[in-house]
Amino acid sequence: MKIVETSFAYKVYDEPSQMSKEDQALMEKAIEQLDHAYAPYSNFHVGAAVRLSTGEVFIGSNQENASYPLCMCGERVALYNAAAHRPKIPVEKLAIVIRNLRMKIDKPVSPCGACRQVIAEYEHLHGQNIQILLKSDGLQVYEIDSIKDLLPLGFDNSFL
Numbered sequence: 001m002k003i004v005e006t007s008f009a010y011k012v013y014d015e016p017s018q019m020s021k022e023d024q025a026l027m028e029k030a031i032e033q034l035d036h037a038y039a040p041y042s043n044f045h046v047g048a049a050v051r052l053s054t055g056e057v058f059i060g061s062n063q064e065n066a067s068y069p070l071c072m073c074g075e076r077v078a079l080y081n082a083a084a085h086r087p088k089i090p091v092e093k094l095a096i097v098i099r100n101l102r103m104k105i106d107k108p109v110s111p112c113g114a115c116r117q118v119i120a121e122y123e124h125l126h127g128q129n130i131q132i133l134l135k136s137d138g139l140q141v142y143e144i145d146s147i148k149d150l151l152p153l154g155f156d157n158s159f160l
Contacts, residue, residue, distance in 0.1 A: 008150075015139040023133060027133060034046075037061040044099075047074055048079075060076070060078030092131065094133070097136070106138035108141065
């Protein structure tokens with residue numbers, strides 16, 4: 001037996017103003033989407049925005065359902081929105097912002113497993129990494145270079 005360790009590095013911005021103007025604008029689009037989330041059960045709002053390699057931005061927010069498996073996360077809504085409108089254009093960056101109406105969350109929250117898998121699919125589809133920006137109620141923003149950092153043993157079509 002052997003033990004294999006994995007780790008990754010990510011950037012931490014103490015506040016959004018430390019990011020590029022382009023990334024700040026993308027984050028603002030994601031923040032705007034928090035008000036469009038439909039989360040009557042969890043009170044956990046997610047706003048997301050993706051920027052394509054063309055510079056176009058597509059948005060999304062989480063949409064809950066009393067039948068929980070039918071819920072859709074904000075980041076997937078944004079990715080599917082972009083894919084529906086510009087299917088051949090790669091996603092360059094994805095901003096994800098959360099707000100829990102029941103409690104303040106000071107540190108950024110990463111995507112759920114299903115969203116990680118969907119992000120991985122779009123990275124694979126277009127053959128390039130998608131940088132991910134994460135933010136919550138606090139000022140800090142995390143920047144991750146690729147979903148492969150959050151999903152190091154991911155499933156892809158090479159197994160099929």
